[in-house]
Amino acid sequence: MFNKTKAIVFASLASMTFLLAACGAGEPDEGSASxxxxxxxxxxxxxxxxxxxxxxxxxxxxxxxxxxxxxxxxxxxxxxxxxxxxxxxxxxxxxxxxxxxxxxxxxxxxxxxxxxxxxxxxxxSGEFFVTEKDSDLKSIEDLEGKTVGVQLGTIQEDGAKRLKETEGIDFEIKSLDNSILLIQELKTGRIDTAYMDKSVADGHVKEQGLGGFDDPTTSSPxxxxxxxxxxxxxxxxxxxxxxxxxxxxxxxxxxxxxxxxx
CATH class of the missing domain: 3.40.190.10 (Periplasmic binding protein-like II)
Known part of the structure; x- marks a missing residue:
């Protein structure tokens, strides 16, 4: 009876040891990165x-x-x-x-x-003013009294502010989250032109039949x-x-x- 009981105890301990080892094997070693x-x-x-x-x-x-x-x-x-x-x-x-x-x-x-x-x-790339195809905006002088859309946080946002100061042209600046929103605002008439990177602008112009002109004053990095x-x-x-x-x-x-x- 004693031997049988001892055997059962040993078997239980061995089983628990195996289970603990198996659980530990699947856990990552803290302090070491893969x-x-x-x-x-x-x-x-x-x-x-x-x-x-x-x-x-x-x-x-x-x-x-x-x-x-x-x-x-x-x-x-x-x-x-x-x-x-x-x-x-x-x-x-x-x-x-x-x-x-x-x-x-x-x-x-x-x-x-x-x-x-x-x-x-x-x-x-340089900068570009995107307009509707039949827009009367042909140069920066035509921006007087208009609304210019720019992307928030971009060099075009800073450039539009600088353009107002250096060229003495009075226009409103409307900052939006991205270039797609700018084109949407342009096509719905909420802005008169979208001022953006030329490579990005050219894609919108060709895809959606828009117009526009280069910014002759830009010297962006x-x-x-x-x-x-x-x-x-x-x-x-x-x-x-x-x-x-x-x-x-x-x-x-x-x-x-x-x-x-x-």
């Missing part, structure tokens, strides 16, 4: 800026910046994670560490350089990848961009996404 976690590159963008970034019919982010970001991630050995947010929140996302870099048609202005670091420029201050990624990304320029990969992306706008 290889996948350390190789994710978090990118911020505002997917409402075609042809640089937008969403296709399936809801997937596509565009020049998306292809560029994927190429950079592949070259550096990362898995790209895309975080879509409003354009005017992108700098803050970098500063708070929510994203590692931003590709969103962002111009490397002196003001932004006070808060983030930039890569070398990868594209330069080119687009670049943005990073948190003192990010180790800046030099690595600059090397990738330099290689893309050298081997023609960057031009291929421009031919794919921007050729119709040039």
């Amino acid at each position: 290889a996948d976690e350390t190789k994710v590159l978090k990118m911020g963008t505002s997917a409402d800026f075609p042809p640089f970034e937008s969403r296709n019919a399936e809801g997937k982010e596509v565009g020049f910046d998306i292809d560029l970001a994927n190429h950079i991630a592949d070259e550096l050995g990362y898995t790209l994670e895309i975080n879509d947010m409003k354009f005017d929140g992108l700098i803050g996302a970098l500063q708070t560490g929510r994203v590692d870099m931003v590709l969103s048609g962002m111009s490397a202005t002196d003001e932004r350089k006070q808060n983030v670091d930039f890569s070398t420029e990868y594209n330069r 080119g687009m670049a990848v943005a990073f948190p201050k003192d990010s180790d990624l800046v030099d690595d990304v600059n090397k990738v961009l330099a290689e893309m320029e050298k081997d023609g990969t960057l031009q291929k992306l421009k031919d794919k996404w921007l050729s119709d706008q040039e």
Whole structure:
């Protein structure tokens, strides 16, 4: 009787030990990160800026910046994670560490350089005033008394304010969240013209039969990848961009996404 009882106790202990070991095997070791976690590159963008970034019919982010970001991630050995947010929140996302870099048609202005670091420029477009096809707006002088729509947080918003001051033209500025809303406001007559990046503007003009004219006063900086201050990624990304320029990969992306706008 004693031996039988002892055997049952030993068997129970052995069973409990096995179960504890099995449970422990499936739990991660605290303090150690997986290889996948350390190789994710978090990118911020505002997917409402075609042809640089937008969403296709399936809801997937596509565009020049998306292809560029994927190429950079592949070259550096990362898995790209895309975080879509409003354009005017992108700098803050970098500063708070929510994203590692931003590709969103962002111009490397002196003001932004006070808060983030930039890569070398990868594209330069200029600015354009989009109008209805039959609009009487043909030059910046015609903006007197009109309403000019701009995207919130962009260099075009700052440029419109500067244009009023330097050229002495009195017009109202209406800031909206994205370029798609700007075109909607234009077509419904709530604004007289939409002031935006030329590459983006040209796409809307051709797709929707609109008109417009170039801004002859602009001297805006080119687009670049943005990073948190003192990010180790800046030099690595600059090397990738330099290689893309050298081997023609960057031009291929421009031919794919921007050729119709040039």
